[in-house]
Amino acid sequence: MIELKCHKGFGPKVEGEALVTSDDFSARYDLDRINGVFSRPAHKLHGQSYDGKILVFNTAKGxxxxxxxxxxxxxxxxxxxxIIFNAANTILVQGAALAGLPMVDRFEDGDVTALIQSGDHVTVDPEQGLVxxxxxS
Amino acid sequence: MKLSEKERAMLAGEMGPARQWAIEHQKQVGGMFDAEDMVAVSQAHMMADPESLGEAGVAFVEQFAELSVLERKVAIPMITDPRGVDLSYYDPLGQTEEMANLERRFVAACEKLGIMMTDTCINYQTIMPPVLGDHVAYGDTGVVIYSNSVCGARSNFEGGPSALAAGLTGRTPRYGLHLDKHRQATKRYRVTEQPGELTDWGVLGATIGKQAGSYWEVPVIEGIESVPTSDEIKHFGAAMASYGSTPLFHIVGITPECHSLKDVGGEKLAAETITSEDISALRAPFGAKGEKVDVVVFAAPQLSLVEMQQVAGLCRDRRRHQDTALIVCTAPSVYADAQRMRYNDAIEAFGGKVLQGTCFYQQYAREIGEANGWKRLLSNSTKIVNILGGYGYRPALASMEDCIASAVAGEIVQ
Incomplete structure (x- = not known):
């Protein structure tokens, strides 16, 4: 078990499988939201499904x-x-707040996209600021 | 977060459920960014097209429209970003009645809230530009970067829900661009070649945005020798925000918070030069000379009256190729002026279509592309070619003049 401390976020505590990239994220530019996959060809997760995953990105853009x-x-x-970021931007924070989707960012141990690997099983506790x-181990 | 007496009353639900949701939302967002309190804002601007709202978003706003007048009216002047459906022209584009109905429902709900349906992403050219030091809650990245950088206003990127919250409460959490410390330069760039026409400005903005690359970076730019027009700096900022998610830039000697490098702390930063190779690299994926073009689009941002005059001038006494469509998106207020000045007539005699109150990428771009068989898209907007790759298009970039020449030839002329 590896504990990663971060800035407190919001939303309920959840657990699931991580999908990680050093790339950035925009729901508008990167996703086919009907089929639940990354659709922008230049995105590092192109073709992968995001449904039910805990997504880990560098930052949000667009x-x-x-x-x-x-x-x-x-x-x-x-x-x-x-959704987990090294640094969230305003839009994704606002969107996650409206949706009631858990979100955290800013990790004490550095780059979260290197600390977590795709396929890892993770628990996100926004209230405690802990992933x-x-x-x- | 420190809340005033009025804010605590809103939180307790004393001013109705809409304001209660709004202040709760703002508390949550402010908490994530360590805001100490709220700041009063003079205007809100909401991005909310039906494609991104969906049924769920429309129903969300409709629940507030059903409240009493006292509980539902916004507290400050509130305006809207482009809509997703031009209700006077949607069937020919391949948009469905279902899309139009979502639009109609949302417009009706907004009107009950007292929101002015300006449907524009160039409100700084058409409605009421903010002034230096003005705290506002604007949506649309292009609006925010222009207002912060060129007008010296103070706004974060406020997505639709947050702009609505700001409209209802008349304030926003004080974080990010509302604070002096986040308006200081963090990256310094030196430009050696002067941009010429609008697309050059867009490409330069995109190049800097891509290098700066985050919401929390503030580029300061040296070497711009003459004052750009509002349209030029509009394309520059819109592209920068699209590529980099950056909400603010300074240009030394030109933008109002940066008379000298020192004003924004730029003298402490090492300068990076934007080379002609950087510019060429940004353009490279969008060159497609000689290829058949399906649709030419002028949008993102919507065209100003001056741009409408330029496009109309290029269209006059020419006719588009039968296999190449031309779409022009502008604000309803500009549309009315362009109608009066017969610019719309010139564009439509060419075979183009002027849409009012929409912007191409916010109006079900994927679906209208599929309905019309549009793949190869040409535009002079660096912002739109960045976006539409994810929507099933193969976008290409050219100047306004070359875009019209390509629409005539049916293939990309450069």
Whole structure:
């Protein structure tokens, strides 16, 4: 078990499988939201499904539309379980707050996209500011 | 977070459920960014097209529209970003009745809240530009970067829900660009070649945005020798925000918070030179000379009246190729002026279509591309070619003049 301390976020405590990239994230530019996959060819997760995953990115970028999109994705049940950033931007924070989607950022031990690996089983506890990797030590 | 008496009353639900949701939302967002308190804002601007809202987003706003007048009216002047459906022209684009109905429902709900349906991403050119030091809650990255950088206003990127919250409470959490410390330069760039027409400005902005690369970076730019026009700096900022998610830049001797490098702490930073190789590298994926073009688009940002005059001038006495469409997006207020001045007539005689109150990438771009068989898209907007790659298009970039020449030829002329 590896414990990673971060800035406190919001949303309920969740656990699931991590999907990690050093790339950035925009719900508007990067996703096919109907099929739940990364659709922008230049994105490092192109072709992968995000449904039910705990997504780990460097930061968020792009347009403000993502603020509504997480709420819309959640209403159709095709959504990540939580989103983790090295540094969130305003839009994704606002969008996650509307959607009630757990979100945390700013890790004490450095680059979270290197600390967590795709396929890791992780628990995200936004209230405590704590992410736990349960399949490794 | 420190809350005033009025804010605590809103939180307790004393001013109705809409304001209660709004202040709770702001508390949550402010907490994530360590905001100490709220700051009063003079205007809110909401990005909320039906494609991103979906049924869920429309229903969310409709629940507030059902409240009493006292509980539902916004507290400050609140305006809107482009809509997703031009209700006077959607069927021919391949947009469905379902899309139009979502739009109609959302517009009706907004009107009940007292929101002005300006439907524009160039409100700084058409509605009420903010002034130096003005705290505002704007959506649309292009609006925010222009207002912060060129007007000296203070706004974060406020997504639709947060802009709505700000409209309802008349304030926003004091974090990010509302604070002096986040307006100081963090990256310094030196430009050696002067940008010419609008697309050059867009490409330069995109190049800097891509290098700066985060919401928390503030580029300061040296070497711009003459004062750009509002349209030029509009394309520069919109592209920078699109590529880098950056909400603020300074240009030494030009933008209002940066008379000298020292004003923004730029003298402490090492300068990086933007080379002609950097510019060429940014353009490279969007060159497609000689290829058949399906649709030419002028949008993102919507066209100013001056741009409408320029496009109309290029269209006059020419006709588009039968297999190449031309779409022009502008604000409803500009559309009305362009109608009066017969710019719309010139564009439509060419075979183009002027849409009012929409912006191409915010109007179900994927679906209208599929409905019309549009793959190869040409635009003079560096912002739109960045976005539409993710929407099933193969975007290419050219100047306004070359875009029109390409629409005539049916293939990309450069």
């Amino acid at each position: 347009g403000v539309a993502s603020a509504w999109m997480l709420h819309e994705m959640k209403s159709r049940g095709i959504t990540p379980k939580a 736990t990797i349960t399949n490794r």
